[in-house]
Amino acid sequence: MSENKPPAASGQGSAAVTSPAYQQFLTDLFGVIAYGELSAFERMSSDARFSPTLHDRATLGRLAVREYAHFERVSRHLEGLGADPETAMAPFQQSVDAFHDRTRPGDWYESLMKFYVTDAISDDFYAALGSRLDPESSALISSLHGSSEAPGEVLFDRLQRSLKDDPRLASRLALWGRRLVGEALTQAQRVVIERTFPKGLADALSGEEYDAQVRDLFSQLTRNHSRRMSLLGLTA
Structure with a gap:
């Protein structure tokens, strides 16, 4: 692999891992992850006060505390790369904030669905990228989404109980879920594909290979979302 290309998978040589292009790729990638974790903490903390029960x-x-702990871990990783976390997050702040402005929940149940849908898509997306990173970065991403009491499981159980108690809620949350997945996939393309991939993955692949892998990735994200909605008894 040439000096200006990132490794195509974990465990590549140290020269590729330390190349300037790959370091910038990691800075962008962990910058958007860090801002996503910080935003998740803020949203969960804020929406918790509208909860129907203690x-x-x-x-x-x-x-929310778990998300903030993740934010701190990713920030430390950025510092270990020689990057300032705030500087790394800054390019993504406007776009991520705009996404949340476009998808403001109407009530607590829509908040739960938003957490469930967007966090799951993010997890899938970064897990797919993780297979192309150096071992240390790959391990960090895996640990963020593989720890105990994963939010997806907690949110799934709570949504399932809510839908069982109020069948009329199903049609509203199904419609909301369809809007969220469209916005989330568009956001992934805008924030990460347009900025991060061209500095990393695209440099290591031909144009056709890159386009095919992007299509495959987003097809998989859509299939995973449909499966999760089906488990809730909702139409994706």
């Missing part, structure tokens, strides 16, 4: 409020609060 148990729900405590659950969202606990998940």
